[in-house]
């Protein structure tokens with residue numbers, strides 16, 4: 001399917017990263033989800049053990065799907081389009097350094113999660129260099145971030 005039929009979407013965090021506290025990871029993901037639910041009629045519910053639409057986890061190299069990670073740099077994360085089973089799931093490359101703020105050294109977890117969740121909701125990459133769904137990483141400060149126009153139009157086309 002190209003989008004979630006139900007606008008109330010559940011998510012579960014299966015594996016955390018040692019780079020950040022659980023609280024920091026939960027906050028990064030909550031902020032990243034809020035970016036999207038502020039732009040379209042979507043509701044995200046965190047579940048701990050039950051079945052969830054979107055499962056978020058950190059993994060290294062070969063990790064149970066046909067898209068093994070590549071060590072530090074390069075691919076940072078990937079997400080599956082809406083659907084059953086792995087549909088909507090997001091995997092973050094544990095070989096990256098995941099950060100909360102803006103550090104030259106690592107990658108900001110909020111920023112990457114916001115991009116990946118765009119894929120989990122059904123968006124593909126955008127050609128607009130100012131968009132969140134542009135293929136290349138740019139740091140965005142989660143506390144002051146508003147979704148660029150191109151992405152807002154994209155999510156509204158699917159769920160508006």
Ligand SMILES: CC(C)C[C@H](C(=O)NO)C(=O)N[C@@H](CC(=O)O)C(=O)NCc1ccccc1
Nearest residue numbers: 074075076077078111112115134135136137138
């Ligand atoms: C072909 C896919 C699997 C590449 C992968 C991606 O786009 N995942 O959604 C990825 O990790 N892309 C890198 C590209 C790069 O290293 O520049 C990236 O930074 N993705 C995360 C991202 C992209 C745009 C904005 C924020 C975060």
Ligand SMILES: [Ca+2]
Nearest residue numbers: 071073075093
């Ligand atoms: Ca990598």
Ligand SMILES: [Zn+2]
Nearest residue numbers: 063065067091
């Ligand atoms: Zn994967």
Ligand SMILES: [Zn+2]
Nearest residue numbers: 115119125135
């Ligand atoms: Zn992407």
